[in-house]
Structures are given as structure tokens and as C-alpha cells.
Amino acid sequence: MTSDAALLRIEGVTKAYPGVVANSDVSFTIHEGEVHALLGENGAGKSTLVKMIYGLVKPDQGRMVWRGAPYAPAKPSAARASGVAMVFQHFSLFEALSVAENVALGMETPPPMRELAARIRAVSEEYGLPLDPSRMVGDLSAGERQRVEIIRCLLQSPKLLIMDEPTSVLTPQEVEILFKTLRQLKAEGTSILYISHKLEEIRALCDEATILRRGKVVATCTPREKTAREMAEMMVGATLTPPERRAGTRGEVALGVSDLSVPSPIPFGTSLKSVSFTVARGEVLGIAGVAGNGQDELLLALSGELRSDADRVRIHGRPVGDLGPEARRRAGLVAAPEERLGHAAAPNMSLTENALLTGATRQGLTRRGFIDWRKTEAFAAAVIRDFDVRTPGTHVAARALSGGNLQKFVVGRELSQSPEVIVINQPTWGVDAAAAAAIRQAILDRAAQGAAVVVISQDLDELLEIADSFAALNEGRLSKPRPVAGLTVDEIGLMMGGAHGMEVAHHGA
Amino acid sequence: MLKLEKRPSPSVMWSRATPVLAVALTMVAGGIMFAVLGKNPFEAIRTIFWDPLFGEFAFYLRGQLLVKAGPLILIAVGLSLGFRAGIWNIGAEGQYIMGAICGAALGLAVFPTENRLIFPAMVVAGALGGWAWAMIPAVLKTRFNTNEILVSLMLVYVAQTVLAMASTGFLRNPEGMGFPGSRNFSGYAAARNGFLWEGAGLHWGGVMALATVVAAYVLLQRHMLGFQIKLSGQAPRAARYAGVQPDRLVMLCMGVAGALAGMAGLFEVTGPAGQISIDFNSGYGFTAIIVAFLGRLNPVGILFAGLLMALTYIGGEMASTNLGLPSAAIQAFQGMLLFFLLACDLLTNFRIRLAKKGEAR
Numbered sequence: 122m123t124s125d126a127a128l129l130r131i132e133g134v135t136k137a138y139p140g141v142v143a144n145s146d147v148s149f150t151i152h153e154g155e156v157h158a159l160l161g162e163n164g165a166g167k168s169t170l171v172k173m174i175y176g177l178v179k180p181d182q183g184r185m186v187w188r189g190a191p192y193a194p195a196k197p198s199a200a201r202a203s204g205v206a207m208v209f210q211h212f213s214l215f216e217a218l219s220v221a222e223n224v225a226l227g228m229e230t231p232p233p234m235r236e237l238a239a240r241i242r243a244v245s246e247e248y249g250l251p252l253d254p255s256r257m258v259g260d261l262s263a264g265e266r267q268r269v270e271i272i273r274c275l276l277q278s279p280k281l282l283i284m285d286e287p288t289s290v291l292t293p294q295e296v297e298i299l300f301k302t303l304r305q306l307k308a309e310g311t312s313i314l315y316i317s318h319k320l321e322e323i324r325a326l327c328d329e330a331t332i333l334r335r336g337k338v339v340a341t342c343t344p345r346e347k348t349a350r351e352m353a354e355m356m357v358g359a360t361l362t363p364p365e366r367r368a369g370t371r372g373e374v375a376l377g378v379s380d381l382s383v384p385s386p387i388p389f390g391t392s393l394k395s396v397s398f399t400v401a402r403g404e405v406l407g408i409a410g411v412a413g414n415g416q417d418e419l420l421l422a423l424s425g426e427l428r429s430d431a432d433r434v435r436i437h438g439r440p441v442g443d444l445g446p447e448a449r450r451r452a453g454l455v456a457a458p459e460e461r462l463g464h465a466a467a468p469n470m471s472l473t474e475n476a477l478l479t480g481a482t483r484q485g486l487t488r489r490g491f492i493d494w495r496k497t498e499a500f501a502a503a504v505i506r507d508f509d510v511r512t513p514g515t516h517v518a519a520r521a522l523s524g525g526n527l528q529k530f531v532v533g534r535e536l537s538q539s540p541e542v543i544v545i546n547q548p549t550w551g552v553d554a555a556a557a558a559a560i561r562q563a564i565l566d567r568a569a570q571g572a573a574v575v576v577i578s579q580d581l582d583e584l585l586e587i588a589d590s591f592a593a594l595n596e597g598r599l600s601k602p603r604p605v606a607g608l609t610v611d612e613i614g615l616m617m618g619g620a621h622g623m624e625v626a627h628h629g630a
Numbered sequence: 631m632l633k634l635e636k637r638p639s640p641s642v643m644w645s646r647a648t649p650v651l652a653v654a655l656t657m658v659a660g661g662i663m664f665a666v667l668g669k670n671p672f673e674a675i676r677t678i679f680w681d682p683l684f685g686e687f688a689f690y691l692r693g694q695l696l697v698k699a700g701p702l703i704l705i706a707v708g709l710s711l712g713f714r715a716g717i718w719n720i721g722a723e724g725q726y727i728m729g730a731i732c733g734a735a736l737g738l739a740v741f742p743t744e745n746r747l748i749f750p751a752m753v754v755a756g757a758l759g760g761w762a763w764a765m766i767p768a769v770l771k772t773r774f775n776t777n778e779i780l781v782s783l784m785l786v787y788v789a790q791t792v793l794a795m796a797s798t799g800f801l802r803n804p805e806g807m808g809f810p811g812s813r814n815f816s817g818y819a820a821a822r823n824g825f826l827w828e829g830a831g832l833h834w835g836g837v838m839a840l841a842t843v844v845a846a847y848v849l850l851q852r853h854m855l856g857f858q859i860k861l862s863g864q865a866p867r868a869a870r871y872a873g874v875q876p877d878r879l880v881m882l883c884m885g886v887a888g889a890l891a892g893m894a895g896l897f898e899v900t901g902p903a904g905q906i907s908i909d910f911n912s913g914y915g916f917t918a919i920i921v922a923f924l925g926r927l928n929p930v931g932i933l934f935a936g937l938l939m940a941l942t943y944i945g946g947e948m949a950s951t952n953l954g955l956p957s958a959a960i961q962a963f964q965g966m967l968l969f970f971l972l973a974c975d976l977l978t979n980f981r982i983r984l985a986k987k988g989e990a991r
Binding site: 424425426445446447448450456458460463464465466467468469470474477478479481487490491492494518520521 | 638640852853854855857860861864865867868869870871872873875
């Protein structure tokens with residue numbers, strides 16, 4: 122099944138970006154005809170690694186060996202010439218063009234359209250990926266669009282096919298079709314580098330797995346021989362020991378969500394399905410989950426950007442589900458969305474104006490609708506000072522700040538409004554370690570002062586460090602919150618990915 | 631190789647300098663066009679920009695400047711609020727016409743009663759007429775998500791048809807011996823919008839325009855609503871997060887722009903135009919779009935832009951009568967102004983760098 126010959130060997134590869142080391146001394150080997158899994162949490166360095174293999178990023182140190190010869194692609198076309206093909210998580214297709222035209226656009230010397238259509242049809246039949254070359258891409262489902270990308274790759278007869286989170290946009294049935302194709306490719310001798318954090322999927326498909334954590338290879342294993350729990354442990358690391366939480370300082374319930382179901386306003390988004398939880402004063406609820414399982418939607422539904430029936434969301438027992446963001450702020454709730462530029466902050470506006478964006482109500486920055494600019498600037502300056510935002514001043518446009526600094530400003534702006542309920546999505550995403558610690562401490566301080574806090578994050582360590590209770594979003598459903606104290610890794614894995622794994626296994630049977 | 635590089639923050643210097651640069655470039659390009667047409671470019675440019683202000687007939691033409699700039703400023707300020715919020719009302723011309731018809735109809739209905747309240751009532755009727763016409767695209771947008779650009783633009787042609795019907799039919803002067811056009815308001819003291827003093831060029835429309843500039847300035851600089859307008863245009867998702875209701879903003883911006891355009895129409899029809907006629911409108915509603923952008927959607931900028939545009943109108947007219955320039959050339963000249971302005975606008979957010987051969991890849 123797996124031959125011993127090495128197709129691609131990665132040797133001691135390191136890549137650093139300003140402020141963060143994405144890959145540190147990474148080594149592993151992909152054999153001929155092997156399905157190799159690259160496993161790790163978000164931010165573990167998987168994307169940077171495959172970008173280097175595909176010629177999009179150059180490593181700082183280390184080298185790659187392709188069938189015994191040095192391999193250093195300067196650009197993707199060089200990687201493709203060697204036999205590497207990649208299916209990206211986000212498709213690059215023109216909706217107004219047909220399937221065949223889209224495929225032709227990605228080729229250096231496209232054959233005549235009729236010939237190309239015939240080849241697309243042949244490949245799609247051979248690999249059981251039904252696709253009509255004359256259809257407009259705009260009319261295709263996400264799964265069909267992915268097939269366009271896969272067939273585009275297969276036309277190059279690749280030796281190594283890289284797939285970045287391929288199942289995140291697929292229905293279970295489409296996953297089954299995809300897996301059949303990948304197994305066929307493997308049988309023909311094509312190696313596949315499969316990136317995912319869905320453990321059951323990897324157990325069902327992959328021969329070998331390399332596990333990354335914080336940019337380093339922490340383990341390699343044969344997925345079939347390991348349980349999902351064991352792999353989760355390797356992925357999350359041995360430091361997964363929940364810190365002792367002080368108990369018994371809970372107040373009454375401040376935020377209550379019951380049976381909340383709302384359709385997603387985001388294309389390819391995940392609708393919330395009957396989400397219920399309560400958060401008491403002084404409690405931090407951590408919500409984990411793989412990206413795209415309803416995190417953005419949950420934040421919108423809590424912040425008031427997405428409305429529901431009044432009873433579904435309650436602040437201090439008062440129904441607020443049908444109220445907008447301003448009214449909810451007045452009721453004591455602040456929210457910080459994940460995307461900083463364009464959502465949490467207006468890129469071209471100054472920090473003073475961005476302070477006004479959410480601070481107007483709770484900080485009393487307006488009088489009869491007229492803005493008190495002096496007071497607003499003082500508020501912005503206080504946020505900058507208290508949260509150590511590195512910037513020349515309050516007049517600077519938000520887009521001029523680095524990601525981490527803007528994150529400090531945005532989180533600081535919300536936490537500085539003496540909130541009673543706090544909802545934050547990805548509080549420390551892209552922030553350096555010291556700043557992340559400061560933000561977490563600030564969140565805990567607010568909780569200690571009696572605020573109810575909901576932290577949505579993909580960083581399990583972070584959640585276990587600051588949360589009192591823990592729940593996970595999966596396909597828009599929220600698991601029952603449980604106290605962090607005494608929670609095992611096994612149970613966390615089950616809450617996060619259990620259902621996903623089940624579906625794959627079920628359809629495979 | 632030239633390369634565009636995004637500035638970390640928008641440049642204040644360039645946002646002030648681009649209108650001046652655009653006017654200069656228009657003069658150069660326009661001068662070349664006039665030269666190709668066989669006219670002396672320096673004379674043409676002088677006729678357009680200098681003579682109306684300091685030439686032989688300046689005493690009269692300066693007044694005309696205010697007459698023409700008034701409605702442009704009034705309409706453009708209204709439009710700029712919507713443009714700032716990303717609401718594209720292209721149909722101010724229609725709102726202007728409908729305001730004029732509604733206001734004039736009220737005045738004509740009570741003719742020949744003399745009462746001091748008649749003119750103010752006509753102004754209100756004009757504003758309501760423009761507002762109602764603007765509400766059509768606004769409601770269609772908020773209810774059915776139609777494109778306000780198309781709907782508001784098409785309603786201009788409907789309004790022009792209504793105007794033709796009014797001047798040849800329901801508002802036609804009964805004593806006009808069958809000629810199209812309504813009664814002339816210059817002979818009806820209670821409804822006349824005359825100059826505030828002899829030869830001033832300033833009528834109530836000009837006063838209203840100045841007041842609107844001040845009000846819009848305060849709104850945008852000091853009021854939460856102005857902040858929400860700017861926020862919605864720049865970052866719609868951030869605006870929703872801040873609690874702005876997009877539908878309410880659409881209604882508000884369209885409504886304000888429509889009411890101001892309607893008022894401008896009423897001031898025009900009772901003043902300089904004098905009567906409802908098939909072609910009293912003279913395209914102010916469309917030119918105001920240029921004025922709004924020329925003034926960088928800033929009320930004070932619009933004040934200057936309106937005056938500048940009025941200058942090109944009057945100067946252009948002089949150039950076509952004195953120098954025999956075709957009127958199409960004058961329109962092309964005005965078009966250049968907008969073109970250069972939008973092109974120069976790039977410099978506010980980008981800087982041009984000379985890229986070395988190596989990094990140009």
C-alpha cells in the first residue's frame with residue numbers, strides 16, 4: 122500500500138514572520154502513494170508549511186528534497202512543474218465563466234476549448250466526480266466548485282496533491298464522494314497531503330500523520346492505530362492541565378440564551394440550531410469549536426446585529442432578543458467580533474472615531490445626539506494607555522495599526538465600558554504572547570468585578586486557562602456547558618468534533 | 631515603472647490639494663481641446679474663468695453666479711449626505727422638477743390671493759414634492775432591495791414627462807393664448823422669489839443654500855447622525871455593529887436630498903425661471919452630482935465647487951457667444967473637471983512611487 126520511497130522530504134524548515142515564528146525546525150517525509158495528514162489547531166503553522174511546498178512562501182532556513190533532488194520552488198508554477206498541485210480552502214473561480222473556461226484560465230497553455238471540455242469530462246468520469254464543463258460556476262454548489270478545483274489539479278497529473286481543509290464546505294454525501302476519489306488517486310500512486318483538524322476524517326483516510334503545534338512538529342503517528350482522543354491530546358499538547366479555578370463566587374444569571382435558532386446571514390455560513398446556555402455574574406464561559414461552526418453567527422446573535430425572538434436572549438432576565446446593538450449596549454452587553462478591520466473598527470477612521478463607534482452610549486459621549494469630541498478623545502486615549510496600544514496618537518487611522526495593536530484597542534474599548542455582559546470572539550487572535558496574556562488578565566479582572574463573560578475561541582489552551590465552564594459549537598449546535606474543572610481531553614474532543622466524526626464513520630459504513 | 635502604494639493614513643494635504651490640481655489639469659486639457667478646435671486656448675480659458683468675475687460685464691455676471699450656484703449647492707449638499715453613506719441618488723433632477731411642480735401648483739391654485747404665508751407654504755410644498763419623489767426609490771430599495779441608482783434615474787424621465795404635461799396641460803396659463811407654460815410668477819407678488827435687494831443675485835434659494843451648508847457641516851462634524859452616515863459609507867459592517875439601521879438611513883438620506891432638491895426647484899421656478907415651462911429645469915439636478923464630488927462631499931467644499939461650476943456655466947455661455955465655441959465643447963470641459971477630480975482623488979489614499987526594475991515583478 123505505502124511504498125518506502127520518499128516523494129518529498131522536509132528538513133528543518135523554519136519560517137518567521139514579524140512577531141511570530143510560524144514554523145520552527147519542521148521535518149517530515151511524504152512517501153510515494155501515501156495520504157499524509159497535517160494536523161494541528163488554527164495557528165499551528167499548517168498553512169505556512171504548505172505555502173512553502175507550493176512555492177508561495179520561501180523558508181528562512183532548512184531545505185526540501187523532491188525525489189532525492191533539492192526542491193526550492195520560487196513560485197507556484199515551478200511547484201506545479203515539479204508535480205505539486207493544491208486545492209485551496211477558498212476557491213479562486215470566476216462565477217460568470219463556465220467550468221471549462223475557469224480551468225483554461227489556470228493553465229499556462231490551454232488546449233482548444235472543445236478538447237479541454239472532453240478532457241474535463243473524461244477526468245470527471247474516471248474519478249467519479251460528476252461535473253458538466255459547460256455549466257456556469259455561479260450556478261454550482263460549494264461541493265461542485267471544489268470539484269472544479271480538484272479536476273483543475275488532476276489535469277496536471279500531479280505527484281503530490283495538497284488539500285487544505287477540503288471538507289469544511291462539503292455535505293456528508295459530498296465528503297464520501299471526495300474520499301472515494303482520494304482513495305482512487307492514492308491507489309494510482311499519487312501522494313496526498315491532507316490538512317485538517319477533523320480527527321475522525323483523518324483516521325478514516327490517512328496513512329501517516331504529522332502533528333504541528335505552535336509551529337513545531339510535536340508528534341508523528343499512524344492515525345489508524347490511534348484513537349481520536351490520543352490524537353487530540355497530541356494536537357493540544359501535554360500542557361492540557363486546566364488551572365484550578367476558584368469556585369463559589371457566582372452571582373445570579375446575567376446572560377441567558379434559550380433555544381436560539383437563527384439562519385446565517387453569511388454565505389456558506391452555519392445557522393445556529395437551538396443554542397442554549399446561561400452565564401452568571403463572575404463566570405467565564407468558554408466556547409470552543411472548529412472555525413465555521415457558527416462562531417460568527419453566535420457573536421452576531423448576541424451583539425444584536427442578528428435579531429431573534431425577544432425571549433431567546435435575556436440580559437438580567439430582561440428579553441433583548443429583538444433589540445439592536447445600541448439597545449443591548451444600554452442593557453449592559455458589549456461585544457467584540459473576530460474581524461477587526463471593517464467589522465470591529467472602521468479602517469479609514471481615526472482611533473477617536475473608532476472609540477465613538479461603540480462607546481457613545483455607555484460612555485456618555487453624546488449629548489442630545491451631539492458628539493463631545495473632547496470626551497471621546499479622552500476615552501480613546503484611556504484605552505490606548507490602559508491596554509498598551511502602540512500608536513503615535515488618537516488621530517491615527519485604524520488601518521495604520523498592526524493587527525495585534527488594533528486587537529488590543531478593540532478589546533480594550535469594549536472592556537473599558539464597565540460592561541455587565543461581555544462577548545468576545547477570538548480575543549487574542551494574532552496577538553503576541555505578552556499582549557495575549559494582558560488581554561486574558563483584563564477579561565478575568567472584569568469577571569472578578571462581576572461581569573458575565575462569553576469567550577469564543579479556537580485556542581483551547583486559552584479557553585482552559587480563563588474559562589470556568591466550557592462548551593463547544595459544532596455545526597451550529599452548542600454542547601451542554603460543563604465546568605472546566607475535572608474536564609478531560611477526551612471529553613473536550615468529543616464535544617468539539619464528535620458529531621463530525623460520527624457522520625463520516627456512518628456514511629463510510 | 632510607476633507603482634501605487636497605499637498610504638497608512640489618508641493624506642490631509644492631498645485631500646485639500648486635489649480639487650486645485652484637478653482644476654489646473656482641466657485648464658490644461660481643456661486648453662488643448664480648444665486649441666484643436668481652432669480657438670485661442672488662453673483666450674477661451676480667460677473668457678470662462680476670468681471675465682465673468684473681473685471683466686466688462688462682471689457687475690451683472692457676479693450676480694448671475696449666485697443665481698446659478700444657489701440651486702447647485704442646495705441640491706449637492708443633500709446628495710452628498712447620501713453619497714457619504716453609500717446611497718446613490720442619481721435622480722435629483724426629477725426630485726427638483728417635482729418639487730417645482732408641487733410648489734408652483736400650490737401658488738397657482740390660490741392665484742391671485744395676496745398673503746404673506748403663500749410663499750413659505752409653496753416652499754414647504756416644494757420640499758414635500760421632492761421628498762415624495764425621492765421616497766419612491768427609497769421605499770423600493772428598503773422593501774424590495776431594488777437598485778436606487780436605476781430607479782431614481784428612471785424617475786427623472788417620468789418627472790420630465792409630468793413637467794411636459796404640466797406646462798402644456800394642467801398648469802398652463804389660462805391667459806397664455808395657448809402657449810405652453812404656466813403663469814409667470816414675476817407678476818404675482820405673494821409667490822415671487824425675487825432678489826433680496828436690487829441686483830444682488832441673492833434670492834431666498836441662495837440664503838437657504840448657505841443655511842444648508844452650515845447645517846450639514848454641523849451635522850457631519852458634531853452630530854451622531856453625521857457620524858453614522860460617514861460610518862455606513864466607509865464600513866457598512868462596522869456600522870451595523872455600531873447599531874446603525876441601514877434602512878432608516880436610506881430613507882433619511884434620500885428624503886433629505888429629495889426635499890432639498892424640491893426646494894431648489896421651487897426657488898428656481900418662482901425666481902430666475904419665473905414659470906413652469908417644459909425646459910425650466912436646465913439640468914441642475916445632474917450637475918449637482920458633479921458639484922458634490924468636486925466639493926469632496928464636504929459642505930464647505932461644495933459651497934466653493936458650486937460657485938466654480940456656476941462660473942464655468944456663465945463663462946462657458948460667454949465663450950460660446952463671444953468665441954463661437956460649440957456648447958458640446960463646454961460640456962466636455964465640465965466633464966473633464968469631474969474626470970480629473972476623481973482621478974486625482976487617488977492621491978489622497980495612495981502615493982505614486984517609482985519602482986525599480988527588480989521589484990516591479
